[in-house]
Amino acid sequence: xxxxxxxxxxxxxxxxxxxxxxxxxxxxxxxxxxxxxxxxxxxxxxxxxxxxxxxxxxxxxxxxxxxxxxxxxxxxxxxxxxxxxxxxxxxxxxxxxxxxxxxxxxxxxxxxxxxxxxxxxxxxxxxxxxxxxxxxxxxxxxxxxxxxxxxxxxxxxxxxxxxxxxxxxxxxxxxxxxxxxxxxxxxxxxxxxxxxxxxxxxxxxxxxxxxxxxxxxxx
Numbered sequence: 001x002x003x004x005x006x007x008x009x010x011x012x013x014x015x016x017x018x019x020x021x022x023x024x025x026x027x028x029x030x031x032x033x034x035x036x037x038x039x040x041x042x043x044x045x046x047x048x049x050x051x052x053x054x055x056x057x058x059x060x061x062x063x064x065x066x067x068x069x070x071x072x073x074x075x076x077x078x079x080x081x082x083x084x085x086x087x088x089x090x091x092x093x094x095x096x097x098x099x100x101x102x103x104x105x106x107x108x109x110x111x112x113x114x115x116x117x118x119x120x121x122x123x124x125x126x127x128x129x130x131x132x133x134x135x136x137x138x139x140x141x142x143x144x145x146x147x148x149x150x151x152x153x154x155x156x157x158x159x160x161x162x163x164x165x166x167x168x169x170x171x172x173x174x175x176x177x178x179x180x181x182x183x184x185x186x187x188x189x190x191x192x193x194x195x196x197x198x199x200x201x202x203x204x205x206x207x208x209x210x211x212x213x214x215x216x217x218x219x
Contacts, residue, residue, distance in 0.1 A: 003182070003203040005105075005173050007048040007114055009041075014117040016145055020044040045196040046145075048114075051188040052168040056195035057158040064197040065190045071139040071167040076103035076184040076203070078177050082110070086149060087125040096179075097135050103184050104132055105141040111175035112143070123149045126156040133164035141169030141186075141201075172201060180205075 007013075013022050022043040028034040045064075046052075051072065054061025077100045081088045088108055097104070108122040121144040129147070132140055140147065140161065147157040147168055161168055169186055183204040188197035 001205045003177060003205065005049070005177060005201045005203055006199070007171050007173050009043070009048045009198070010114075013047065013114050015044060015047055016150070017117065019046060022047045045191065045194050045198065046170070048198055049169070049171045049173070049186075049201050050196050050198050051186065052158070052170065052196050053188070053194070054162055057155050058162055061162070061195075063192060064188050064194050065192045067167065067188055069187060071103065072169075072184070072186045072188065072199070074103060074184060075101035075181065076105055076139075076141075077101055077181050078105045078107065078174060078179050078203070080179045081106040081108055083122070085122070086120065087123055088128055089125050090128050090131040093128065094131065097131070100135065100137075101181065102136050103139040103141075104137050105169070105172060105174060105177075105184070106143070107174040107177070107179075108142055108144050118144065119150070121145060121150065123147055123152075124157040126160040129157050129160035129164065129166065133160070133166060137164075137166060139167040139169065139184075141172050141184075143172045143174040145171055169199065169201065177203065 009022055011022060015021055024041045027040050028038040030037050053064040053067055055063045079093050079096045081092050083092055112118050124147045148155045186199040186201035188199055191197050
């Protein structure tokens, strides 16, 4: 079974305040002068579900085309990490990391309306990234626009990922996904000079298991 965890791209979708909006138009439409439809788009590479490249938060970092693809394909674990605080602290996920694969996807919020910017969205404490790194995690994904709070200027979670050489997925759609183990495929495009890339992120479920901390267990 394939589960799509990608945010749709469409005009009017919410983007990071001050970032370029998503826009689309037609270069050609089928008609008397054209046998085909041809579309064009303009948008920030941080629109929708995307992978950050190190260039996003490190002036000397590699661009999207230089990313090793291996972290973006393979076994992963989805963890329900919702909570009342603005940051997901290590204690919120420590128990769920036992025996986990090297890719972790964190559900931090309830289902988000893609047309409404999620003010005050939950983000990751840098100590949580350090915990993931100590467990051998090579990729972390979140269902919010950033691993850092929207008002952060120092980006401590991003830089914790940089130090650990951990890859980042943001704006995943996880509200419909049961916590447990899956196979992840979320490949970035080969943008030679850009600091991020959209991805089509999917999970494939083969013999996955429900985690004992799943809030819905026993219902």
